[in-house]
Each structure stands twice: as structure tokens, then as C-alpha cells.
Amino acid sequence: MKACATIQLSQQEHLCLQRHLAVLQARVSEQMATLAEAQALAEARAATAECRCHALERALIRERARAVLACTRWSWGLGGPPPHDLPAPRGTGAEQTPLVSATDVLCQTGCQGHAHPWLDADGACRLTGGECTRVGAPARVAAGEDEHARD
Structure with a gap:
């Protein structure tokens, strides 16, 4: 009978360990799901930031092109306001004789x-x-x- 009691105790210990393992697996699964959500959110934010960065780069290129066109039009005498960062033309009083x-x-x-x-x-x-x-x-x-x- 003693061998039977030892087997029952071992089965009870085994069931107890399995319950603890199930709790640990549930907790790890929950943490992994939270981590996956955080990673997906971070990737979405990174993609949004990258799109915004590309949009700003495109806008910068367009503004630089407009500035080049404005400088060219102004220096060729085709009209338009003078660019702000150009030096004053000669003979306008900006430099001395x-x-x-x-x-x-x-x-x-x-x-x-x-x-x-x-x-x-x-x-x-x-x-x-x-x-x-x-x-x-x-x-x-x-x-x-x-x-x-x-x-």
C-alpha cells in the first residue's frame, strides 16, 4: 500500500506542478501579447514618422526649386520680387564708389x-x-x- 500512496502523492505533485506551469504559460502569453501590441504600435509610429519625413523632404525640395526659379527670374530681369538672401546689385547705393x-x-x-x-x-x-x-x-x-x- 505504501507504494500506492507514493504514486498518488507523485501524481498530486505532478498535477500541482502542471497547474503552476499553466499559470506561468498564461502570464508569459499575456506578456508576449502586450509586447506584440507595443511593437506594432512602435512600428506604426515609425512608419508615420517616416512618411512625414519624406513629405517634409519633398516640400523642402519644392521650396528650394521655387527659390532657384525666383532667383533666376529676378537675376534675368523676368520679374518677380527679389530674393531676400541675394546681395544688392551694383550701383544701388549698397556699396561706395x-x-x-x-x-x-x-x-x-x-x-x-x-x-x-x-x-x-x-x-x-x-x-x-x-x-x-x-x-x-x-x-x-x-x-x-x-x-x-x-x-
């Missing part, structure tokens, strides 16, 4: 240089004979107008 540039260099060298040799005490320019346009009031003070205030 060579004479004005040379005068500015001479003025900077002679009037604003060492000890202001071309600048009179009254602020007149010895180069042009008129009032100095490059040097402001602080430079005139440095040129000698403020000598009386220091005494």
Missing part, C-alpha cells in the same frame, strides 16, 4: 589717425576745408577743444 572709399581711407588715416593732424581745433577738416564728418564730438574734445576745461 571708389572715390568715396578713398576719401574715407584718407580721412581715417589723416583725421582719426595719430593726434588728429588734419583736424583743426574748431572741428574743421584741413583736407576738405569743411566740417569733419567722420569724427564726432568726443574726438574733437580729444583734438584740443577741451584744453581749457582741464586747466
Whole structure:
């Protein structure tokens, strides 16, 4: 009889282990289903993001083409507003003439240089004979107008 009791106990243990195995299998199946849902959701989001990225790239290419066309039309004189990032055309006042540039260099060298040799005490320019346009009031003070205030 003892052998029969041992077999029954073993069968009961076996049934208990099978119940635990069934619970574990159910839990793992549930976790795998949750993981599969999360993976499907992530793949859908990635596909949506990829589609959006491609749409933005296409829009960027279209905008670049429009900019090239606008620049070309404007530079060929075919009309349209000037592009914002182009340099100003020559002769529009955006750049100085060579004479004005040379005068500015001479003025900077002679009037604003060492000890202001071309600048009179009254602020007149010895180069042009008129009032100095490059040097402001602080430079005139440095040129000698403020000598009386220091005494």
C-alpha cells in the first residue's frame, strides 16, 4: 500500500506542478501579447514618422526649386520680387564708389589717425576745408577743444 500512496502523492505533485506551469504559460502569453501590441504600435509610429519625413523632404525640395526659379527670374530681369538672401546689385547705393572709399581711407588715416593732424581745433577738416564728418564730438574734445576745461 505504501507504494500506492507514493504514486498518488507523485501524481498530486505532478498535477500541482502542471497547474503552476499553466499559470506561468498564461502570464508569459499575456506578456508576449502586450509586447506584440507595443511593437506594432512602435512600428506604426515609425512608419508615420517616416512618411512625414519624406513629405517634409519633398516640400523642402519644392521650396528650394521655387527659390532657384525666383532667383533666376529676378537675376534675368523676368520679374518677380527679389530674393531676400541675394546681395544688392551694383550701383544701388549698397556699396561706395571708389572715390568715396578713398576719401574715407584718407580721412581715417589723416583725421582719426595719430593726434588728429588734419583736424583743426574748431572741428574743421584741413583736407576738405569743411566740417569733419567722420569724427564726432568726443574726438574733437580729444583734438584740443577741451584744453581749457582741464586747466
